Amino acid sequence: MVDLRAFKLFTAFAVVATSVFAQNHSSEQSEAQITDPNQECTTYSYPTVAQNIANFPTIWQPATLLASDSAGQALWSKIASGVPNIPPKGQLNGSTINVTYDSVNDPDCWWTIHQCTTPKLTGLPSDVASIPEPKSMGYAFDDGPNCTHNAFYNYLSSQNQKATMFYIGSNVLDWPLEAQRALADGHEICAHTWSHRYMTAFASQDAFAELWYSVKAIKLVTGVTPTCWRPPYGDVDDRIRYIANAMGLQTIIWKFDSNDWRVGTNNITAADVDADYGLFISNLTAGTFNGVGGIMLTHELNNFTMQEAVNWYPQLKSAFSHMVPIGVALNKTQPYVETNYSLPTFQQYISGQITAVGNASTTTPGASQSPSPSSATSNKKSSAVTIRVSSSGTWWTLLSAGMLLSGLLL
Numbered sequence: 001m002v003d004l005r006a007f008k009l010f011t012a013f014a015v016v017a018t019s020v021f022a023q024n025h026s027s028e029q030s031e032a033q034i035t036d037p038n039q040e041c042t043t044y045s046y047p048t049v050a051q052n053i054a055n056f057p058t059i060w061q062p063a064t065l066l067a068s069d070s071a072g073q074a075l076w077s078k079i080a081s082g083v084p085n086i087p088p089k090g091q092l093n094g095s096t097i098n099v100t101y102d103s104v105n106d107p108d109c110w111w112t113i114h115q116c117t118t119p120k121l122t123g124l125p126s127d128v129a130s131i132p133e134p135k136s137m138g139y140a141f142d143d144g145p146n147c148t149h150n151a152f153y154n155y156l157s158s159q160n161q162k163a164t165m166f167y168i169g170s171n172v173l174d175w176p177l178e179a180q181r182a183l184a185d186g187h188e189i190c191a192h193t194w195s196h197r198y199m200t201a202f203a204s205q206d207a208f209a210e211l212w213y214s215v216k217a218i219k220l221v222t223g224v225t226p227t228c229w230r231p232p233y234g235d236v237d238d239r240i241r242y243i244a245n246a247m248g249l250q251t252i253i254w255k256f257d258s259n260d261w262r263v264g265t266n267n268i269t270a271a272d273v274d275a276d277y278g279l280f281i282s283n284l285t286a287g288t289f290n291g292v293g294g295i296m297l298t299h300e301l302n303n304f305t306m307q308e309a310v311n312w313y314p315q316l317k318s319a320f321s322h323m324v325p326i327g328v329a330l331n332k333t334q335p336y337v338e339t340n341y342s343l344p345t346f347q348q349y350i351s352g353q354i355t356a357v358g359n360a361s362t363t364t365p366g367a368s369q370s371p372s373p374s375s376a377t378s379n380k381k382s383s384a385v386t387i388r389v390s391s392s393g394t395w396w397t398l399l400s401a402g403m404l405l406s407g408l409l410l
């Protein structure tokens with residue numbers, strides 16, 4: 001005998017499931033279902049971005065502070081007078097030809113010279129270059145969102161693994177639905193500047209603009225305002241640290257480099273990257289991380305860097321006691337300016353509560369309000385992104401929707 005009620009429920013559920021799981025560029029959930037890399041990287045127009053693009057500098061070009069940006073101008077005018085009198089260094093492409101600098105004493109704590117992470121300027125916090133938890137790894141990826149990241153993010157989800165994603169503002173506006181996936185999957189989002197140039201080469205107002213518009217892009221697209229950033233190439237000094245700190249951005253760096261980003265340049269090969277991953281694990285074995293845990297520079301830059309991360313995940317997982325997002329390692333339970341989203345503590349994470357607690361209500365992305373990273377004022381607005389609590393949570397949501405619909409049919 002056919003159970004008509006069950007059949008109707010199934011039918012209703014199928015309708016809901018189909019609408020949610022379509023592979024297209026209409027929503028974060030639909031984008032996340034695309035498996036063909038060519039389709040993933042087909043450009044699309046996202047209304048929220050299209051409607052606000054005039055409020056940003058030109059994508060992928062070095063940022064300047066727009067005259068029409070009253071919120072940005074107001075914040076910069078508060079910060080500007082306190083910026084230390086340290087001249088810009090070199091060129092935006094990293095060239096240091098003709099730069100004169102006391103590299104012996106390193107008066108500006110210029111990371112690029114000796115990997116200095118403890119500022120010489122008083123009042124500035126040290127960079128985060130390690131995590132407090134011994135034998136653990138702060139797991140993070142730079143340069144996203146990459147349009148072909150679904151396979152990689154699917155893998156992380158399959159492993160119940162969260163990470164910190166350092167997103168480039170220009171990439172966020174190019175691939176907004178991919179940026180939303182990080183939040184939906186429970187990853188932590190930090191800023192990685194607007195155009196990915198060498199930060200110490202910028203005039204101070206332009207350096208501010210690089211940070212400001214990357215944070216603003218993330219806020220526009222995901223609904224959250226990051227409170228952390230990582231300098232491209234590690235290029236930071238006390239002038240840039242001052243600006244970031246004044247904007248409420250914690251500077252996060254690394255002590256180990258996988259060199260995945262260098263493959264194809266300067267004769268760096270995949271074997272070199274494997275060697276660097278292996279070296280990171282050797283350091284663990286040798287006791288380097290007995291006091292504090294490690295952070296290694298790895299990327300969401302291209303298919304090679306993402307595949308390399310997948311290839312090495314099992315070995316990292318078995319070698320390190322714990323692999324956690326950097327904010328989790330720091331017990332930074334409120335990673336954003338907005339208070340409606342939190343991260344688990346380290347203890348919660350390693351006890352199995354790996355998912356950020358967030359506002360799971362579905363809202364329409366589109367808020368164009370300006371971020372206020374220097375302000376501790378809470379923002380109770382709903383997140384633009386539906387938090388994907390877990391795979392079972394997703395199905396529960398679908399089932400609820402299906403039951404609701406079936407109730408209408410019955």
Ligand SMILES: [Zn+2]
Nearest residue numbers: 142143232233
């Ligand atoms: Zn980078």
